[in-house]
Amino acid sequence: MILERGDFALLLDALQKTHQVIGPTIRDGAIVYDELSSATDLPIGWTDEQDGGTYRLKRRNDEALFGYVVGPQSWKRFLHVPRQRLWQATQNENGIQITPEPQATHRMAFIGIRSCELHAIAIQDNVFLHDQFTDTFYQARRENVFLVAVNCGQAGGTCFCVSMNTGPKATSGFDLALTEVLEDGQHYFVVEAGTANGQLLLNELSQRAASNEEQQKAEAISAQTATQMGRTMDTAGIKELLAQNLEHPRWDDVANRCLTCANCTMVCPTCFCTTVEDVTDLTGEHAERWRRWDSCFTMDFTYLHGGSVRASNKSRYRQWMTHKLSSWIDQFGSSGCVGCGRCITWCPVGIDITEEVRAIRGKE
Amino acid sequence: MVIAPEKQFINSPTDPMLPQPYRIERVRRETHDVFTLELRPANGTPVMQFAPGQFNMLYVFGTGESAISISGDPNDTNRLIHTVRAVGTVTNAMQKLKRGDCIGVRGPFGTPWPIVEAEGSDVVIVTGGIGLAPLRPVIYHVLANREKYGRFALLFGARSPRDLLFARELEQWRGHFDFNVEVTLDTASSDWRGNVGVVTTLIPRTQFDARHTVAMICGPEVMMRFTVQELMKRGLTTDQIFVTMERNMKCAVGFCGHCQYGPHFVCKDGPVFPFDRIAGLFGKREI
Structure with missing residues (x-):
């Protein structure tokens, strides 16, 4: 189907009737995901330039709605929220009463999810929904979300989804997928429905079918994007490569550069680690447990009586990278990396996971 | 006893x-820094069932949680028993709790000791310090089902006489003619007439048939490393040796x-873990 740029607002309007609509918008010099009140909140006519440790917004010479790649945030902040109260408790002479936390019930629609991010959501689904235990906090949000993907019209400087087989074209896991076409003064979206819900909404917008030519144009855009990847990673045998190189000298080298600031884990769309905080009020009779994002780069993360298991920078960087690219495969059957490049862009010293893999392979 | 991973839902x-x-x-003081809690559900529900080796997350109101293995008899349906060493914020706060106080319990979690797989074999337990606590349920089970097992040995190492955990029970176990209980201390004064030295020194003189033995080890990682080496010198293979690992836990x-x-x-x-599953990682620093 074809959705004209002039009718884009119809899509948002239709979703806003039943969903909280969340999508890209500009804040503090970066593209972030937040609630959209209308299409004018989108970063219209903006793009981004990314490289190791560098992120800049730049004006485009057109009025594209999605003419950029991914920013510092990912959708995990809405599904696996940064802070979640798990329960509350009171203590009195009768003992302890523990009250479970009610579930989120609101419906969200995500607009502008990139293919790598759809894969990241599927990876977190494996962690929270498809393993031995199910996290119903995640489940409640996840089941009520409507996913509108956008196929990237360009790749970023730190992108490597082609290497990770996660993009740039969204192939599954979405309700609707859009490809934005800007050509010869025309501006429209080629829209594909991935689910019955997506199809229903599409019918509501009563748009015309895409011509063969328009469909080919959309395909060509994705194919073109695939050739522009700013980074590449050779993933052949990577599980064994890292598992067999836990003592490689490169870990010392990267440890000398790594600040263990945890930025890479915060921006990573698949990193799921959390810690808990037990808090009480001043009376001491009311207590709560909160779960919040944590990072394997912190010293506390592996604290046992007597000290931390991973006390050195080297061991903490090694843990993160070997988990992401190797032991994740043992645990969940897929890589924990989707090639979005955020960890490279947002590393304050520009450590590049693709470069580290190359070094361990011995192809520097 | 293999616990089938049952699908469980948070919330x-x-x-x-x-x-x-x-x-x-009941609170029982075991040593200068170890205590045992006897617990019953505050709301009258049945006591949880567990398999030897499993642990619970114990919550001290307003302070936090700690992962503590279950140290009681798996057949005792009246009480849940945990033996705790006071070493951190939560366990020190737990130490101050008294009879009648409430504690939060969630679990049981984790994989059990291979007590079913070990049937018909000799069983050798090697523990250090508080490491005896997670293996006490195995001792209860084997003693209650003595005919199902071959030779049975407990090798227990403690730092000093004042660290002898479950001392009265150790003496009682030694009274069994079919249970070889050996105790050694790292350091002791001249009035101690027992073994002195690390627990691994007991292994060469313990009787078991290496071809039909299951070894279960719990102690500090360095102790477990040398224990594995000694057992392998005696002819055990890595799939006959089971160890229990300790790491920081928040959710379980x-x-x-x-x-x-x-x-x-x-x-x-x-x-x-069966040792062969983790042999490649064991002894690697900071994994």
Whole structure:
């Protein structure tokens, strides 16, 4: 189907009737995901330039709605929220009463999810929904979300989804997928429905079918994007490569550069680690447990009586990278990396996971 | 006893993240820094069933949680028993609790000791210090089902006489003609007439048939490393040796990531591992 740029607002309007609509918008010099009140909140006519440790917004010479790649945030902040109260408790002479936390019930629609991010959501689904235990906090949000993907019209400087087989074209896991076409003064979206819900909404917008030519144009855009990847990673045998190189000298080298600031884990769309905080009020009779994002780069993360298991920078960087690219495969059957490049862009010293893999392979 | 991984839902009526209130029936002081809690559900529900080797997350109101192995008899349906060493914020606060106080319990979590697989074999338990606590349920089980097992040995090492955990029970166990209990101390004054030296020194003189033996080890990692070496010198293979690992734990259900040990989540893939599953990681620093 074809959705004209002039009718884009119809899509948002239709979703806003039943969903909280969340999508890209500009804040503090970066593209972030937040609630959209209308299409004018989108970063219209903006793009981004990314490289190791560098992120800049730049004006485009057109009025594209999605003419950029991914920013510092990912959708995990809405599904696996940064802070979640798990329960509350009171203590009195009768003992302890523990009250479970009610579930989120609101419906969200995500607009502008990139293919790598759809894969990241599927990876977190494996962690929270498809393993031995199910996290119903995640489940409640996840089941009520409507996913509108956008196929990237360009790749970023730190992108490597082609290497990770996660993009740039969204192939599954979405309700609707859009490809934005800007050509010869025309501006429209080629829209594909991935689910019955997506199809229903599409019918509501009563748009015309895409011509063969328009469909080919959309395909060509994705194919073109695939050739522009700013980074590449050779993933052949990577599980064994890292598992067999836990003592490689490169870990010392990267440890000398790594600040263990945890930025890479915060921006990573698949990193799921959390810690808990037990808090009480001043009376001491009311207590709560909160779960919040944590990072394997912190010293506390592996604290046992007597000290931390991973006390050195080297061991903490090694843990993160070997988990992401190797032991994740043992645990969940897929890589924990989707090639979005955020960890490279947002590393304050520009450590590049693709470069580290190359070094361990011995192809520097 | 293999616990089939049952699908469990967070925030459901049987939410594994939600502590259940238990009341302290009794506090027993074991050594200068170790104590045992006897617990019963505060709301009158049945005491949880567990398999030897499993652990619970114990919650001290307003202070926090700690992963503590279950040290009681798996056949005792009246009480839940935990033996705790006071070493951190939570366990020190737990030490101050008294009979009648409430504590939050969630669990049981983790993999059990191979007590079914070990039937028909000799069983050798090697423990150090508080490491005896997670193996006490195995001792109860084997003694209660003595005919199902071959020779049975407990090799226990403690730091000093004042660290002798379950001393009265150790003496009682030594009274069995078919249970070889050996105790050694790292250091002792001249009035100690027993063994002195690390626990591994007891292994060469312990009787077992290496071809038909299951060894279960719990202690500090360095102790477990040397114990594995000694047992292998005696002819055991890595699939006959089981160890229990300890890592920082927050959730106990594989979500928080803290307890990762290479590809393993110690909370749900462990804490008890056949040694061959972790041999490649064991002894590597800071994994």
